[in-house]
Amino acid sequence: xxxxxxxxxxxxxxxxxxxxxxxxxxxxxxxxxxxxxxxxxxxxxxxxxxxxxxxxxxxxxxxxxxxxxxxxxxxxxxxxxxxxxxxxxxxxxxxxxxxxxxxxxxxxxxxxxxxxxxxxxxxxxxxxxxxxxxxxxxxxxxxxxxxxxxxxxxxxxxxxxxxxxxxxxxxxxxxxxxxxxxxxxxxxxxxxxxxxxxxxxxxxxxxxxxxxxxxxxxxxxxxxxxxxx
Amino acid sequence: xxxxxxxxxxxxxxxxxxxxxxxxxxxxxxxxxxxxxxxxxxxxxxxxxxxxxxxxxxxxxxxxxxxxxxxxxxxxxxxxxxxxxxxxxxxxxxxxxxxxxxxxxxxxxxxxxxxxxxxxxxxxxxxxxxxxxxxxxxxxxxxxxxxxxxxxxxxxxxxxxxxxxxxxxxxxxxxxxxxxxxxxxxxxxxxxxxxxxxxxxxxxxxxxxxxxxxxxxxxxxxxxxxxxxxxxxxxxxxxxxxxxxxxxxxxxxxxxxxxx
Amino acid sequence: xxxxxxxxxxxxxxxxxxxxxxxxxxxxxxxxxxxxxxxxxxxxxxxxxxxxxxxxxxxxxxxxxxxxxxxxxxxxxxxxxxxxxxxxxxxxxxxxxxxxxxxxxxxxxxxxxxxxxxxxxxxxxxxxxxxxxxxxxxxxxxxxxxxxxxxxxxxxxxxxxxxxxxxxxxxxxxxxxxxxxxxxxxxxxxxxxxxxxxxxxxxxxxxxxxxxxxxxxxxxxxxxxxxxxxxxxxxxxx
Numbered sequence: 001x002x003x004x005x006x007x008x009x010x011x012x013x014x015x016x017x018x019x020x021x022x023x024x025x026x027x028x029x030x031x032x033x034x035x036x037x038x039x040x041x042x043x044x045x046x047x048x049x050x051x052x053x054x055x056x057x058x059x060x061x062x063x064x065x066x067x068x069x070x071x072x073x074x075x076x077x078x079x080x081x082x083x084x085x086x087x088x089x090x091x092x093x094x095x096x097x098x099x100x101x102x103x104x105x106x107x108x109x110x111x112x113x114x115x116x117x118x119x120x121x122x123x124x125x126x127x128x129x130x131x132x133x134x135x136x137x138x139x140x141x142x143x144x145x146x147x148x149x150x151x152x153x154x155x156x157x158x159x160x161x162x163x164x165x166x167x168x169x170x171x172x173x174x175x176x177x178x179x180x181x182x183x184x185x186x187x188x189x190x191x192x193x194x195x196x197x198x199x200x201x202x203x204x205x206x207x208x209x210x211x212x213x214x215x216x217x218x219x220x221x222x223x224x225x226x227x228x229x
Numbered sequence: 230x231x232x233x234x235x236x237x238x239x240x241x242x243x244x245x246x247x248x249x250x251x252x253x254x255x256x257x258x259x260x261x262x263x264x265x266x267x268x269x270x271x272x273x274x275x276x277x278x279x280x281x282x283x284x285x286x287x288x289x290x291x292x293x294x295x296x297x298x299x300x301x302x303x304x305x306x307x308x309x310x311x312x313x314x315x316x317x318x319x320x321x322x323x324x325x326x327x328x329x330x331x332x333x334x335x336x337x338x339x340x341x342x343x344x345x346x347x348x349x350x351x352x353x354x355x356x357x358x359x360x361x362x363x364x365x366x367x368x369x370x371x372x373x374x375x376x377x378x379x380x381x382x383x384x385x386x387x388x389x390x391x392x393x394x395x396x397x398x399x400x401x402x403x404x405x406x407x408x409x410x411x412x413x414x415x416x417x418x419x420x421x422x423x424x425x426x427x428x429x430x431x432x433x434x435x436x437x438x439x440x441x442x443x444x445x446x447x448x449x450x451x452x453x454x455x456x457x458x459x460x461x462x463x464x465x466x467x468x469x470x471x472x473x474x475x476x477x478x479x480x481x482x483x484x485x486x487x488x489x
Numbered sequence: 490x491x492x493x494x495x496x497x498x499x500x501x502x503x504x505x506x507x508x509x510x511x512x513x514x515x516x517x518x519x520x521x522x523x524x525x526x527x528x529x530x531x532x533x534x535x536x537x538x539x540x541x542x543x544x545x546x547x548x549x550x551x552x553x554x555x556x557x558x559x560x561x562x563x564x565x566x567x568x569x570x571x572x573x574x575x576x577x578x579x580x581x582x583x584x585x586x587x588x589x590x591x592x593x594x595x596x597x598x599x600x601x602x603x604x605x606x607x608x609x610x611x612x613x614x615x616x617x618x619x620x621x622x623x624x625x626x627x628x629x630x631x632x633x634x635x636x637x638x639x640x641x642x643x644x645x646x647x648x649x650x651x652x653x654x655x656x657x658x659x660x661x662x663x664x665x666x667x668x669x670x671x672x673x674x675x676x677x678x679x680x681x682x683x684x685x686x687x688x689x690x691x692x693x694x695x696x697x698x699x700x701x702x703x704x705x706x707x708x709x710x711x712x713x714x715x716x717x718x719x720x721x722x723x724x725x726x727x
Contacts, residue, residue, distance in 0.1 A: 056701075057697070057701065059658075060658075060700060060701045060704040060705065061662070061696075061697040061700045061701060061704075062661075062662040062663070062664075062665035062666075062676065062700060063662070064665045064666060064668070064676055065665060065676060065679070065693055065696050065697050065700065066697075068680065068683075068689075068693050069689075069690065069693040069694065069697065072683060072689035072690075072693065073683075073689045073690035073693045073694070074690065075689065076687075076688070076689050076690045076691075077690070120332070120335065122328060122330050122331075122332030123332055123333075123334050123335065125287055125328070125332060126326075126328065126332040126333070126334065126391075126394075127334075128285070128287065128321065129285045129287065129321050129324065129325075129326035130321065130322075130326075130345070130346035130350055130394070130398060131318050131319070131321040131322040131346060131350045131351075131398075132318075132346070132349065132350050133318060136349055136350065140345065140349055141334060141336075144336050145334075145335065145336050148336065159555065159556065162558075163556075163557070163558040163559060164558075165558075166558035166559075166560050166561060167558075167560060167666075169560075170669070177558060177560060177561060180561070180564075181564070184564075184568065190564065190565075190568030190569060190571075190572065191565065191568065191569045191572060194561055194564050194565045194568065194569070195565070197561055198553075198557040198558075198561050198562075198565070201556055201557050201558055201561070202552075202553060202556040202557055203556075204556075205555065205556030205557075206552070206556060220336075
């Protein structure tokens with residue numbers, strides 16, 4: 001084991017950490033907004049069909065193909081090259097971020113849907129009889145219960161997205177995996193380099209696991225299920 | 230406690246409701262003056278719970294008119310327009326509703342359950358809402374449980390919190406949908422005691438119940454429903470003592486047999 | 490844009506090539522899933538019935554594979570495997586060049602990734618088997634193996650099947666990552682076709698459709714299996 005090489009490699013790979021974190025957190029934020037929108041759409045038949053198709057397509061195909069489709073595929077359309085979107089869609093960063101957001105939204109929307117289904121019907125009725133409107137019920141009853149219910153599944157999704165950001169390295173972005181990949185082709189000491197990168201990802205994901213366990217305990221001091229038979 | 234104003238607190242006329250081909254309510258007329266305590270009895274499937282759920286538009290009737298205080302609605306075709314929905318929400322604000330399964334919000338503490346609507350629907354100040362809620366919890370005998378989670382309470386305690394929550398609405402009338410049916414027998418008494426006290430205060434109440442003895446004791450009026458129609462309507466003495474219809478007689482006979 | 494004829498099965502079409510690539514995706518996925526199943530079973534068994542060391546090892550394995558990007562694991566197997574093969578080959582006195590096939594590297598890597606989550610599914614399913622039925626097996630004198638084969642496995646399978654269906658779906662999607670090793674499966678093949686014809690959107694869309702077909706069909710298969718396995722279990726509380 002060559003310790004100087006390894007510590008140097010850690011430092012080098014960590015320069016990609018800001019980009020990895022950036023893509024990770026922004027895709028989670030964007031994905032969450034889109035996931036909520038998809039669930040709100042499900043209230044009528046057409047919206048439901050659109051949301052279901054969206055989820056079907058994005059969950060049924062690999063993220064890698066989604067990234068390539070956006071980065072290479074969209075450039076083939078003349079009207080996109082002419083549109084105001086082109087400055088974004090020619091940039092691998094925005095394409096990668098967009099693909100991650102779209103992908104995360106499909107998975108998160110299903111997690112949120114599961115949470116929403118777990119909201120006791122009676123809790124919503126109790127809101128209605130006390131005169132709450134739709135928005136108030138959503139804000140004060142449905143979403144708080146649903147999100148807390150969905151938290152364990154969502155923490156898995158958060159970790160999945162961290163891992164998913166590594167795929168943007170295939171469209172030339174220099175995130176941690178991109179840097180590792182480049183270092184491999186320079187030095188050919190693949191195993192050491194890859195293990196360095198793996199350790200960094202592992203540490204972050206373990207921190208997330210810890211944090212979500214803590215959050216779960218803080219947010220759900222009650223037990224679900226006993227109030228409604 | 231009685232809001233003095235002209236006209237009945239609550240009135241229903243020509244109420245009809247079907248689920249698919251099953252006609253559950255076949256023209257119901259009923260009105261309650263302020264201070265009335267009306268018990269609704271009848272076999273399961275007679276439509277009494279549906280009737281109660283139609284009043285705050287949890288079920289939207291197919292035809293008929295519902296009036297609460299000054300507001301009234303005559304929805305057509307089983308759905309509400311946007312303006313009707315606004316009226317329905319105002320009507321709900323004047324009602325309290327107590328469910329069979331309590332339906333407390335599991336993610337809020339006892340106190341939070343009671344102040345939720347005052348704060349987020351009626352826009353009252355927190356200090357005022359909390360003061361009042363504590364008084365109401367005191368009244369139902371649960372002041373010391375203010376910070377407990379609903380899931381940590383017994384069914385009887387949950388139902389008493391639900392009653393406090395309904396009272397926090399400052400309701401003109403309170404609707405009870407079989408408030409003791411989901412309770413273990415030994416917990417029924419504590420809930421009935423609270424409802425009895427409300428009757429003594431002169432609250433206007435509509436109670437769907439299977440507790441015949443209780444209905445006889447607290448009601449000013451008893452209504453017997455059969456197959457979506459009102460078959461008997463009178464004082465407890467009239468309905469329990471000398472029911473006019475054969476069906477009411479049979480129902481009461483079987484019920485008192487079973488209970489005693 | 491796009492000439493749909495490029496996807497045809499004629500002499501100028503890529504249809505046949507894509508079809509073969511689809512089969513390769515299926516092949517590498519099946520191999521990886523089975524790898525994962527064997528590994529997952531062993532690990533689940535270690536976590537449930539193993540001694541302290543085995544439990545710790547099994548848990549570390551699931552934690553690590555849960556936290557490391559799949560693509561790094563594939564690179565690790567691909568490049569690492571090459572280094573190992575080269576080392577062994579040189580030690581045995583063979584002359585290079587040495588290479589490890591993308592298929593083997595992909596199969597092992599994805600098997601390893603999938604094994605971690607499959608072990609969680611299997612462990613959960615085992616724990617959901619009512620204790621009483623196991624005790625009932627014991628009192629009639631079943632040995633450990635019989636108990637597993639006749640009592641535990643059939644019940645656990647019913648609980649595990651839906652989640653195993655999801656695991657299989659994940660494996661199919663992860664198999665696209667094997668394209669980085671140069672294995673000509675669907676992802677690799679559509680990239681090549683897109684580059685050659687410059688019809689990027691057309692071919693990536695075709696690739697997406699191939700994946701959708703595979704995932705949808707296998708979903709149907711799993712549902713069928715689920716319905717079969719549920720026979721006789723109606724109302725049993727599963």
